[in-house]
Amino acid sequence: MIYDTTLRDGSQGEGLAFSVEDKLKIAKKLDWLGVSYIEGGWPGSNPKDLEFFSRIKEVELKHARITAFSSTRKPDSSVWQDANLRALLEAKTEAVTIFGKSWDFHVYRALGTTLEENLQMVRDTVSYLKDRGLEVIFDAEHFFDGYRCNPDYALQVLGAAADAGADWLVLCDTNGGTLPWDLEETISEVKKHFNLPLGIHAHNDSACAVVNSLIAVRLGATQVQGTMNGYGERCGNADISSIIPILELKMQKRCIPDNHLSRLTEVSHYVSEVANMPRYNSQPFVGYGAFxxxxxxxxxxxxxxxxxxxxxxxxxxxxxxxxxxxxxxxxxxxxxxxxxxxxxxxxxxxxxxxxxxxxxxxxxxGFQFEGADASLELLLRRAFGEYQDFFQLQNLKILIEKREDNGIIAEAMIKLTVDSKTVHTAAEGDGPVNALDNALRKALTEFYPMIQEMHLRDYKVRVLDGTDGTAAKVRVLIESSDEKDSWSTVGVSENIIEASWQALVDSLNYMLMKRLSPTGSKEDTDEQDE
Known part of the structure; x- marks a missing residue:
């Protein structure tokens, strides 16, 4: 079973901050993929997570079970007085995940309590939740470090959770420092003591999160915890966008519904978009450059x-x-x-x-077509007589005004020919490239309304030879998108406006070719939900 913790553990990654709307969107997409569990957050930590648990109940999920996350009760207190546990119950999920300390060093240093009190905290918390009819997943935090330092105590922590009725025992490599052969030896010993279903929760600080998760499955673990795209604190969590296809295609382990694996790349890219995180081009299986x-x-x-x-x-x-x-x-x-x-x-x-x-x-x-497929396609179609020019430039002027109170204002004035008609317009922008983009769109929208659906997603400028100073050539790469597709174009010149013009024109022509030209049309093959 795949247990996704993108919305909780993944959100602790640097640069990540999900709104409630973001979390709802991602949860729906993960359910569409077919993961078994979606960890929605820690309801005791912030009001946003409580709101998520309230609103997700209105969503009809087909595959995933929503889980809420929390810790064992505090030392020297009761479960009935624990605010975190009260919030956990208020989330009203059918499954909950509780983490408890399994490393004696952490019990002493982080909790500041005794080893016996920590065991009682695990027993009390798990039994309290089981008495309320919940599925309880026990995450043994820092288990592999704890087992290395004090194996007897680490096993006692698992035993306390098992005796209290836990449904799952999840072994956590919380610091991400465990190497595969040490993990294999530890899990083999754990299996000698417990018959409960085991899970694995790996972090990637030693670049072993995926392989450690797979080894755990080979040894009998039936739950893998991880995040989409490997998001998470420090170096991230185990990347389920790699784990799922390896389990399905190479280990013959069914972990998502039949025929859902082909949805994986779409889900990975969707999550990165909602998270506003750049895609890792060489990411295995789902990266743009993976094949x-x-x-x-x-x-x-x-x-x-x-x-x-x-x-x-x-x-x-x-x-x-x-x-x-x-x-x-x-x-x-x-x-x-x-x-x-x-x-x-x-x-x-x-x-x-x-x-x-x-x-x-x-x-x-200085052109680089491997990162600008749209410009390459246009070049090839021009060369072999399958190119249609949708507009022609007559002239372009750009004015830049520096104002003492309002910074810099740019204005672009453009004259184009479209279908033998001349259109002359102007537009302002925050800078010359923005003004140019606005003027182009303003001139063309009357003839090609679909341009309004196109958005500039990324704009990169690279100086190709810094030794030439301000006279150096620059390469401009533009990534554009509409509701169904994204594409990249390139321009090169000593003048950044000219390089930007080349890339912008290619981007617009590419979209119009795909929408309007018979050679560029393509069927909508988006897979619909069941």
Whole structure:
């Protein structure tokens, strides 16, 4: 079973802060993927989590059970007086997760109490919750460190939870420092003492969170706790976007419903968008570059059989293969890309070889097409006569005014030709590029209303040769998106406005081609929920 703690443990990662709306959106998406448990938060820690538990009851979940998280009662007090436990019950979930100290060092230093009192805290808390008919998951915090330092006591903590009626015993590598062979030895010993279902909760401080989780499953653990995209405190938690496909495809362990694995990439990207976190391009299975191929030898083999350089079919996890065309590319890369775009080209045609040379020359000037697939597609379609120009520039002026009280104001005045009609307009912006973008959109929206659905997601500028100072070439990369897709475009010039213009024009033309041109149309293959 997959136990997702993105909304609680994941939210402790640097730069992450979920609103209640964010948490509700992510919970729905995780349920759509088919995880078994969604840990919604710690209701005793803040009002936001209490609101989440109240509102999630209005959501009809098909697969996941919502759990609330808390700690054992405080030392030298009773469960009836504990505010955290009262809040836990107010969350009104069917399952709860309680963490308790299993490292004697923590009992002394963090809790400031005795080893026996800590055991009683575990017993009292678990039995109190079981008496109220709840499923109780006991997270043995710092278990592997505790077992290494004092194995007898760490096992006593598990025993206290088991005797009190806990449904699960989850072994936590809270500091993330346990190595796989030590984890294997420890779990093997635990299994000799307990027959209860075991779980694993791993952190990634030694880059072992995923492998430690998989080893635990091999040894009999039936619950894996982790977060989407590995979000979490310090170096993060075990990344379930890697764990799920490995369990399903390589270990033949069913952990989400049949036919749901192809939803994985969409869910991973959705969570990163809601979290406002950048995607890790090389993230296994779900990263944009997870199945990207650049070397000519690799691509030549892929043309014969994808299994030559791919360990799984990308479609199995909802991802797709990408072949990068760059100065390192050979004929095979271009042929693969042409096949992908349904372009009719001949591998021995002189024009084909001219296009390869053109790409290499452009990259020598600073263009980088492996990170700008949309610009590459437009270049290829122009070269092979399948390009439609949706507008033409007549002239462009940009004025920048520095005001003492209001900073800098930029104004762009633009004259375009669209369908033999001339349109002349102007727009202001926070800077010259923003003004240019606003003016372009204002001029084109009358002719192409769908432009209003397009959003600029990211804008990057890189100086290509700093030794030239302010006269250096710059490369502008723009990432744009609409409701269904995202794409990247590139521009290069000594003038940042010109480089931005190139990337913006490509971005607009790419969207219009996809929406309006027969060669660029594509079916909506979004998978609907059950």
């Amino acid at each position: 990207a191929h650049k070397g000519g030898v690799h691509v030549n083999a892929l043309l014969k059989d994808p299994l030559t350089y791919e360990h799984i079919d990308p479609a199995a996890v909802g991802n797709h293969r990408r072949v990068l065309v760059s100065e390192l590319s050979g004929l095979s890369n271009l042929l693969y890309k042409a096949r992908e775009l349904n372009l009719d080209i001949n591998s021995y045609d002189s024009r084909t070889r001219e296009v390869i040379q053109e790409i290499k020359e452009l990259e020598s000037q």
